[in-house]
Amino acid sequence: MGPNSTITRRSLLTTAAGAALLPAAAGRANAAPLATAAPPGGARIAAQVRAEFLHGWRGYTAAAWGYDEVRPVSGRHHDFFAPGRTFGLSIVEALDTLYLMGLDSDLAESCDWIEAHLDPVQDADIEVFEAVIRLVGGLVAGYHATGRAGLLTRAREFADRLLPAFTRSPTGIPYTTVNLRTGAVRGTTVALAQAGTSAMEFGELSRLTGDDRYLDASLRAYRAVLDRRSSLDLLGTSLNAETGRWVDQVAVAPNPPVDSFYEYLWGGGALLNNRQLTDWFKMLTGPVLARQSVRVGGRLWFRSVDHRTGHPVGPPRQSELAAFYAGLLGKGGYLQTGADYYRSWTAALDRHPVLPETLDYTDLAAVDRGNQLRPEYPNSSFDLWRLTGDAYYLQTAYRWFGAMVRNQRVAGGYTVSDDVTVRGMQPGDLTPAYWFAENLKYLWLMFSGTPRFDYRRGLLSTEGKVLRGLLPG
Numbered sequence: 001m002g003p004n005s006t007i008t009r010r011s012l013l014t015t016a017a018g019a020a021l022l023p024a025a026a027g028r029a030n031a032a033p034l035a036t037a038a039p040p041g042g043a044r045i046a047a048q049v050r051a052e053f054l055h056g057w058r059g060y061t062a063a064a065w066g067y068d069e070v071r072p073v074s075g076r077h078h079d080f081f082a083p084g085r086t087f088g089l090s091i092v093e094a095l096d097t098l099y100l101m102g103l104d105s106d107l108a109e110s111c112d113w114i115e116a117h118l119d120p121v122q123d124a125d126i127e128v129f130e131a132v133i134r135l136v137g138g139l140v141a142g143y144h145a146t147g148r149a150g151l152l153t154r155a156r157e158f159a160d161r162l163l164p165a166f167t168r169s170p171t172g173i174p175y176t177t178v179n180l181r182t183g184a185v186r187g188t189t190v191a192l193a194q195a196g197t198s199a200m201e202f203g204e205l206s207r208l209t210g211d212d213r214y215l216d217a218s219l220r221a222y223r224a225v226l227d228r229r230s231s232l233d234l235l236g237t238s239l240n241a242e243t244g245r246w247v248d249q250v251a252v253a254p255n256p257p258v259d260s261f262y263e264y265l266w267g268g269g270a271l272l273n274n275r276q277l278t279d280w281f282k283m284l285t286g287p288v289l290a291r292q293s294v295r296v297g298g299r300l301w302f303r304s305v306d307h308r309t310g311h312p313v314g315p316p317r318q319s320e321l322a323a324f325y326a327g328l329l330g331k332g333g334y335l336q337t338g339a340d341y342y343r344s345w346t347a348a349l350d351r352h353p354v355l356p357e358t359l360d361y362t363d364l365a366a367v368d369r370g371n372q373l374r375p376e377y378p379n380s381s382f383d384l385w386r387l388t389g390d391a392y393y394l395q396t397a398y399r400w401f402g403a404m405v406r407n408q409r410v411a412g413g414y415t416v417s418d419d420v421t422v423r424g425m426q427p428g429d430l431t432p433a434y435w436f437a438e439n440l441k442y443l444w445l446m447f448s449g450t451p452r453f454d455y456r457r458g459l460l461s462t463e464g465k466v467l468r469g470l471l472p473g
């Protein structure tokens with residue numbers, strides 16, 4: 001298919017339903033969405049998006065069903081969490097996307113597989129952060145989509161087996177890995193994203209089960225980190241879970257590995273109506289904007305600084321994962337700044353066929369030349385479109401989609417690329433499981449106007465799971 005040939009630029013340009021209302025949204029924390037319906041002409045694009053999702057999904061189901069991830073070029077599979085162990089990760093990640101796209105028989109088969117085969121007691125050391133956002137979040141979202149009690153039971157079983165990482169820590173900052181069978185914990189150097197990306201999944205699980213242990217463990221970890229902020233209200237990158245000491249002194253927000261820590265202060269605050277998390281988000285975001293933002297050639301980027309002094313450190317680098325921050329800033333009440341940051345990333349997209357994994361933000365050159373099929377740019381397109389109704393975000397998201405289709409589509413689905421700066425982009429051989437959770441879900445929600453999503457109240461996790469706002473239909 002040729003996305004650029006079928007889109008009519010005019011149809012999008014004339015859909016700026018909320019553009020005139022932009023100033024009303026600016027500056028409002030937890031601003032209500034303005035875009036709540038599909039744009040004119042959206043149905044045709046939504047059909048393309050759904051077809052491309054299905055192309056990737058069929059690639060996975062044909063070559064790697066029941067395994068974590070597909071290698072779409074070789075037709076092999078990849079174990080994401082531990083060698084020789086499978087969690088059917090792509091199945092779990094896809095659940096609410098299948099629901100939103102109306103792929104109901106695929107959804108039913110996926111739930112059947114989970115109930116029959118997904119084993120939460122495997123003898124495997126599991127990365128806690130990944131298991132929370134992908135497995136617990138995926139199962140909770142799948143439960144919301146289907147009402148199948150078996151999914152909630154599995155989510156709880158996983159969460160129970162992840163809890164020792166939190167409860168055995170003297171500081172409350174979770175160890176990075178836990179053995180699902182034995183409960184043995186490992187990994188004392190903990191990045192902020194690993195310490196604080198659980199409030200949404202654990203909070204929702206506590207609400208659904210009436211068991212406060214999950215949310216309590218999550219909030220204890222946040223408190224432990226917040227207690228260690230500098231006098232400038234900045235945070236370093238990693239802490240020692242046992243001593244609580246900073247392992248480094250560098251504030252790298254919004255880059256990984258701290259990115260979703262900030263995302264969950266806002267997201268946890270919004271989902272759980274937790275004032276403390278929202279206040280922390282505001283308290284920490286002000287200093288990030290004041291001390292880390294830089295303008296280069298009129299574009300907004302974020303530099304790393306020493307969290308104790310605010311002095312810049314390190315080279316001018318920005319990870320593609322940081323592109324999510326544009327949307328987060330918008331949702332958090334910094335709409336103009338978020339819009340500016342989004343335009344910076346759009347300028348990077350002008351320079352490359354698809355975004356490289358790491359940029360030198362002074363000249364937009366690729367530093368890490370790979371592309372991991374990441375969803376952060378369209379995640380921000382979706383967030384900012386919902387907030388503003390501005391057709392610019394539809395256009396740029398669709399351009400991003402077209403670039404992915406042109407450059408990363410293979411017969412067996414979609415693949416990461418090894419070098420975006422060379423002709424042909426050196427295809428890799430992996431469809432990351434998050435591709436089924438995030439990339440095309442954002443596009444689908446923007447263009448389909450599906451009645452299965454509550455555009456006013458819906459809330460998505462860092463992994464694109466709809467934890468609030470799935471509607472029957």
Ligand code: DMJ
Binds near residue numbers: 321375
């Ligand atoms: C996803 O697993 C999540 O969005 C996570 O928070 C960081 N980004 C990856 C995909 O790039």
